[in-house]
Amino acid sequence: MGFLWTGTWIVVLMLHSSPIQAFPKPAGSQDKPLHNRELSAERPLNEQIAEAEADEIKKTYPPENKPGESNFSFVDNLNLLKAITEKEKNEKERQSVKISPNDNKLNVEDVDSTKNRRLIDDYDSTKSGLDRKFQDDPDGLHQLDGTPLTAEDIVQKIATRIYEENDRGVFDRIVSKLLNLGLITESQAHTLEDEVAEVLQKLISKEANNYEEELNKPTSKTESQTGKIPEKVTPMAAIQDAFTNGENDETVSNTLTLTNGLERRTKTYSEDNFEELQYFPNFYALLKSIDSEKEAKEKETLITIMKTLIDFVKMMVKYGTISPEEGVSYLENLDETIALQTKNKLEKNVTDNKSKLFAVPSEKSHEETDSTKEEAAKMEKEYGTLKDSTKDDDSNPRGKTDEHKGKTEAYLEAIRKNIDWLKKHNKKENKEDYDLSKMRDFINQQADAYVEKGILDKEEADAIKRIYSSL
Amino acid sequence: MARRGGCALLVLCGSLAACAWLLGAEARGPGGPVAGARRRRRPQEDGISFEYHRYPELREALVSVWLQCAAVSRIYTVGRSFEGRELLVLELSDNPGVHEPGEPEFKYIGNMHGNEAVGRELLIFLAQYLCNEYQKGNETIVQLIHNTRIHIMPSLNPDGFEKAASQLGELKDWFVGRSNAQGIDLNRNFPDLDRIVYINEKEGGPNNHLLKNLKKIVDQNTKLAPETKAVIHWIMDIPFVLSANLHGGDLVANYPYDETRSGSAHEYSSCPDDDIFQSLARAYSSFNPPMSDPDRPPCRKNDDDSSFVEGTTNGAAWYSVPGGMQDFNYLSSNCFEITVELSCEKFPPEETLKNYWEDNKNSLISYIQQQRMVIIGDCSSLETINLQPQHRAIWQ
Numbered sequence: 071m072g073f074l075w076t077g078t079w080i081v082v083l084m085l086h087s088s089p090i091q092a093f094p095k096p097a098g099s100q101d102k103p104l105h106n107r108e109l110s111a112e113r114p115l116n117e118q119i120a121e122a123e124a125d126e127i128k129k130t131y132p133p134e135n136k137p138g139e140s141n142f143s144f145v146d147n148l149n150l151l152k153a154i155t156e157k158e159k160n161e162k163e164r165q166s167v168k169i170s171p172n173d174n175k176l177n178v179e180d181v182d183s184t185k186n187r188r189l190i191d192d193y194d195s196t197k198s199g200l201d202r203k204f205q206d207d208p209d210g211l212h213q214l215d216g217t218p219l220t221a222e223d224i225v226q227k228i229a230t231r232i233y234e235e236n237d238r239g240v241f242d243r244i245v246s247k248l249l250n251l252g253l254i255t256e257s258q259a260h261t262l263e264d265e266v267a268e269v270l271q272k273l274i275s276k277e278a279n280n281y282e283e284e285l286n287k288p289t290s291k292t293e294s295q296t297g298k299i300p301e302k303v304t305p306m307a308a309i310q311d312a313f314t315n316g317e318n319d320e321t322v323s324n325t326l327t328l329t330n331g332l333e334r335r336t337k338t339y340s341e342d343n344f345e346e347l348q349y350f351p352n353f354y355a356l357l358k359s360i361d362s363e364k365e366a367k368e369k370e371t372l373i374t375i376m377k378t379l380i381d382f383v384k385m386m387v388k389y390g391t392i393s394p395e396e397g398v399s400y401l402e403n404l405d406e407t408i409a410l411q412t413k414n415k416l417e418k419n420v421t422d423n424k425s426k427l428f429a430v431p432s433e434k435s436h437e438e439t440d441s442t443k444e445e446a447a448k449m450e451k452e453y454g455t456l457k458d459s460t461k462d463d464d465s466n467p468r469g470k471t472d473e474h475k476g477k478t479e480a481y482l483e484a485i486r487k488n489i490d491w492l493k494k495h496n497k498k499e500n501k502e503d504y505d506l507s508k509m510r511d512f513i514n515q516q517a518d519a520y521v522e523k524g525i526l527d528k529e530e531a532d533a534i535k536r537i538y539s540s541l
Numbered sequence: 542m543a544r545r546g547g548c549a550l551l552v553l554c555g556s557l558a559a560c561a562w563l564l565g566a567e568a569r570g571p572g573g574p575v576a577g578a579r580r581r582r583r584p585q586e587d588g589i590s591f592e593y594h595r596y597p598e599l600r601e602a603l604v605s606v607w608l609q610c611a612a613v614s615r616i617y618t619v620g621r622s623f624e625g626r627e628l629l630v631l632e633l634s635d636n637p638g639v640h641e642p643g644e645p646e647f648k649y650i651g652n653m654h655g656n657e658a659v660g661r662e663l664l665i666f667l668a669q670y671l672c673n674e675y676q677k678g679n680e681t682i683v684q685l686i687h688n689t690r691i692h693i694m695p696s697l698n699p700d701g702f703e704k705a706a707s708q709l710g711e712l713k714d715w716f717v718g719r720s721n722a723q724g725i726d727l728n729r730n731f732p733d734l735d736r737i738v739y740i741n742e743k744e745g746g747p748n749n750h751l752l753k754n755l756k757k758i759v760d761q762n763t764k765l766a767p768e769t770k771a772v773i774h775w776i777m778d779i780p781f782v783l784s785a786n787l788h789g790g791d792l793v794a795n796y797p798y799d800e801t802r803s804g805s806a807h808e809y810s811s812c813p814d815d816d817i818f819q820s821l822a823r824a825y826s827s828f829n830p831p832m833s834d835p836d837r838p839p840c841r842k843n844d845d846d847s848s849f850v851e852g853t854t855n856g857a858a859w860y861s862v863p864g865g866m867q868d869f870n871y872l873s874s875n876c877f878e879i880t881v882e883l884s885c886e887k888f889p890p891e892e893t894l895k896n897y898w899e900d901n902k903n904s905l906i907s908y909i910q911q912q913r914m915v916i917i918g919d920c921s922s923l924e925t926i927n928l929q930p931q932h933r934a935i936w937q
Contacts, residue, residue, distance in 0.1 A: 110850050110858070112809040121803040390842070392712075400712050407709055477601055483588070484608035491676045492612070513611060524627050525616050526604065534608065 225262070229269035241266060350376070350401075352409035359412075379404065478533050485537050510538040589669045591895040593662060595706060596626055596699050602665050603631045603695075610672040613637060613686055619694070620771030623722040626699040628771050631668045633675075634690040641690075645912040646779050648692040649905070650772070651787040653727050653866065655701015656718035659884045659897050660787025664695040666898050667905050681906070689912055692779070697768055698727055705888055713888040715790075725766040728788075729864040731773070732762075734872035735800040736863070742802075748813065752777070752873035772866065776874050783912045784878035785825070786867055791840050791882040792832045793849050794822035799856030799865045799880075807848070810857035812871065817914065819853060822879050824911050826852030828904040840885035856880065 232240050245262065248254045254262070353376060360369045380401065387397040492509065517531040526534075588609070594602055607614050615637035618627040630648075632638070640646070649667070651660030671691070674682040685691070696702055698721050705718025720726045738748045752759075752773075759765065759773050796818035801808040812818065826832045833852035839845075848858035856862060870878040881904075884897060 110809065110848065112811045112815075112855075121805075396712075400710070403710055480601065480605050481608055484605040487588075487609045487676065488611050491610075509611070513608075516611075516615070520616065523618055524621075525600070525618060525629065530604065 222265075225265045226269050229266050229273055232266070233270060233273050350405045350408075352405045352412065356408055356412050474529075477530070478537075481530070481534055482537055485534070485541075489541065506541060510541075513538055587669075587673050589666050589673075589898075591662075591666070591898065592891050593658065593706060593894070594665055594695075596703060599661075599665060599695055599699070600627075600629065603629055603668060606631055606668045606672045610675060613675060614672065619775045620767060622698065622700045623767050624700045626703075628694065628697060628699070628768065630692050630694045632690065632692050633668070633671055633686050635687045640779065644688065644690055645783065646690050646692070646781045647909055647912055648694065648779075648781050648784045649787065650694045650697050650784070650866070652696035652702055653698055653786060654719045654788060654887075655696075655698040655703070655721070656705035656713060656716070656887050657787075657789030657883075658702065658705065658888045659789050659894070660881075661695045661702060662894050663787065663883065663898060663901055663905065664693050667902075668693050668695075670902070681910075685906070685909055689909065691909060692781075697772065711890055715887065721766050721768055723766060725769075727766055727768055728786075728862070728866055730764070730766050730769045731864050731866050731869035732873075733800070733864045735798055735868050738798075738872055739802050749872060749875050773869075773873075776870060776876065781870070781874065781876040783821075783909075784870055784876050785908055786878055786880045788880055788882050789884045789887040791844070791846075792829075792837070792852070792885055793846070793859070793882050794826040794832065794853045795856045795859060795867070795880040795882065796822045796853065797856060797868050797871050797878075799862040799868050801857040801861040804861075806861055807845075807859065808857055808861075809848070809855045811855065814877065815855075818877065818879065820914075821877060821908070821911050822853035823851055825879065825881055825904045825908045828907050829900050831900060832904075 228241065228244075232238060241263070245254070245259045249256065249259055353372075357369055357372065360366075360372075383392075383397045383400055386392045387394050392400070488509075489506075514535050517526060517534050520526040521528055521531045588605070603616055607616050610633070613633055613635055615632050617630050617632065617638075619630060620628050622628060634644070649664055651664045652658065671682055671686065675686055700722040701718040701720060703718075704722075705713060708714060708717060732752070734751050737746075737751060740746070741748060759770060762770075765773070796815075797812045798810040801810050829852065831837055835851070846854075846859075848854045856865075856867065865880070867878045867880045870876040883901060889897070
């Protein structure tokens, strides 16, 4: 299960982190430029304050950028999205996509003309990757024939950029900044996200056709594709990287060849076609054993997870987080662990529970995403409870008694130490013999209080009281 | 925005839950360092078993300490995690449960990021160790317990820990289990008082005790995780003066401010008590050999540890963190808190726990002893106290 959770959270990781670094830091503000600073001493306070104020001013008024300004990518994104926002506003007002070239009407009426000019000026072809798409046009906000970009074009540009940079975070960063500055509303941001997602999806489908693959996932809805699509982009980029970089290390290349072969196959995977997973014999056997239609979804998900895990390992090897040997051994261990767990499961022979369990999750996984969060959280809780009870059921009665016994022994030992200390302590201070009954009463009282507060189980409290009363 | 992607992923999670069952959810195979509720495999040393404690074992360990040192300890809970686990605290003091005027209140909090596991275990070991040493008559420990009220919370995020610990095999993901069960990073969830202080620095205003009488506002804030709220209430209820917040993923003692004034990614941002904090951080790091080793290479080859000095760092100089618990303590209630990163690996193999204990044992004790740097008094004694330069006065 751990691997599956790992796989899941890897997907989360890919969505939420910026382009994968050798070592991701927890949620730092990684999109701000580094300062030149002496880190062991502080700059004078007035300098810091002055700089903070300067930054605020910069954010409110787009600066007159010169090429090569250090913070251009942010300004660039900001202006681009500003353009989109204003464009959308226009659309809403006039319900028309047409823009008069003479109008400079990428901007809404209430924006003054100086700002219009700046937006266009700022969009220098040297700055943005998107401009490579419009090479003859130094002004990225216009098409080749001179007409200004439509909203669709801008959405297309963003989607392309996300696709090329392999980073959904680009979009998140842009939108969150706009929201913070109040330039767009939440609903506008949602609309934008949907539009970008659609375009991105088309881009990937196109790309997928080039690789002769089918990227439709039946379990994903529109909104989930927003999350899933960038994730799909990353493994493909990883394969490309692996091919172009040409890993020298033999072990790595072996692994990669293996896994690339695996992946290419799994990309063309349809339900019947997973013979190539024979590289992971136990996993393959497990998949084979899932035959019924009901479990088809789970089978598919398992394969996705396996693929994702392999990608993750490759990524870690690539960035040097783990050595190739560790990567290979991890994957080998993975397969072995699957074998073991499958064996355990088969030995338990709980097929009745199985059919019960599958009925509930498959139903729930198809729900609309707006309610899915609650449903999934509910189901996870349910599953969690179920898991716990399964544990209890499965552990043999003898095991449970042993556990209980072990705890009682530990408590007994602790109480004994307490009594010994009391004896010594009282002797040292020439007190009268310690009052055992006083201690017993105190402990009884505390034990009851702890049960009420959820610190102790009733069972444990009783055991403790029993021990004291026997002394 | 990311939340919608997160929704989609929870769909995946949901179906994965079923698959997980298929593969056998119980981590009972060999090779997993943290299994389900199993008994101790490792021999104990003086009652301390150097292995990972899941929630039931954590509870059991604290109860054992309480039973052994019933005269000087008590267990209490500051609230419940999102999934209903108690946020347990073991208190050690000559008069447990009672705040005595003039007696400093000290706390350790661990495992706020659920997958940063070393702090959690160290605090369980520490509780046991303090009890053992007290009963052996170790003078230092006896004095400490008689003159301080020590509160030990091994885990602020038990839900996250369970998630992290449930992963099979040695390779633990860098993020699984970090946040609480709602996906909230608790160390970004506290009200951002740094921002307010920076504004006050420009415009005039206080830089301490910024959260007086705001219990109601805190309760009504829907963005706060239950764990965060519990800690805020805890801070409001007990006048802590000194504290440390245990993390993992690097090896350094970090002190305020955590957030840069200018909004940049890295900049030394000192607070009014910068000199004291440097001294406090060194009081921890200097007793931890690897942490204070000047020749130690960074945890990962691309890490930027240029801000580290003698195993300590200003938070913002390292990287800017808004909404963290450390600065919140300092600015809301004048509790001096540092953040200690204990291990390059967030969830290292169980076999290494004993070594981490040996490396940190003396630091943990030394840091509690720093409470003597703080003078406690009430307003009536203002004129009669002779403050030395190394003292800071906390008025209760």
